[in-house]
Amino acid sequence: MKLKKVIFLLALSQFIFLFTKAQTLLVTGKVVVFDSIPVVNANVIVKSTKETVKTNHLGVFKCECNEKDKLIVIAKGFNKYTIKVKKKSNELIGKLKLAKIPKAEEIAINKGHILMIESFKELAKKYSGQKDYSKYTSFMDIIRNEFPTLQISNGEIIIRGKSSFYGSSAANIEIDGVMTDYSALSNISPTNIAKIEIIKGSDAAIYGVRGGNGVVKITTKK
Known part of the structure; x- marks a missing residue:
């Protein structure tokens, strides 16, 4: 009886492992700001497991998560962003926005999140509503x-x-x-x-x- 019970428990644990594995997805994603500027070294946290991965120099990341999981993206100078995982998604996209705090743009650059600095500054000015009035005299x-x-x-x-x-x-x-x-x-x-x-x-x-x-x-x- 004891042997049968052990065999049953082993079989059950194996089934649970395989079932859980079947629900796990290997997903690829990209984190950007202003739709085109990669955000580098951003923390991407898998909500279900608390595992954290970082974006590379192209803003790209890979991680394992469950179906219908959530990924929390955190980077200094930006608002926190949540990506909802979908089974049929080819690539997940996280579109960050600058935080409404003083010198958010400088913070993002100084923390190493932005490599395309000139393009980033130009778009930050455009999206903030700033205009260049330097051509006028008064x-x-x-x-x-x-x-x-x-x-x-x-x-x-x-x-x-x-x-x-x-x-x-x-x-x-x-x-x-x-x-x-x-x-x-x-x-x-x-x-x-x-x-x-x-x-x-x-x-x-x-x-x-x-x-x-x-x-x-x-x-x-x-």
Whole structure:
């Protein structure tokens, strides 16, 4: 009886091993940012086993996991990303995004995650909404060429058109979150401007009375 029991347990364990092995997949994947830039040395963690593998110089990784498993991708300077494993997938793709933290771009580069540095910087600028205003000589020059629907009158920027009242129609100016006056515009170098937003209508309601004539919001390069 004892021998039969041992044989049965051995057979059962062998069956469980083979069944588990049959459910295991060897998968290949790639981790990128901006759809084309490989992310190097990113940690890819298999959720079911906690095994960790790293992406190579092409952003490629290989690992064993279960069907319908999840892979957690972690890299400094990027948001955590989850890849869902599917049995019929030929290649898994992890599309990372830069984390919304100060100097995320620099962190990613300094940690060795990016080899295509120039292309990465160029795309980071494009996707962040930053524009290159270095070809202009002054802020007012930018307004005249990039925002032709706005008016410039007596050195002031008018968004909604001149008011029929005696009060000023000039838009308010915000630089890096601080409301300021027009004299500050002469101190801004076009090469140091990352983004210009024209805020008007209901969007300007957050500024209260000061947003009545709209707001020119300027973000400089940190």
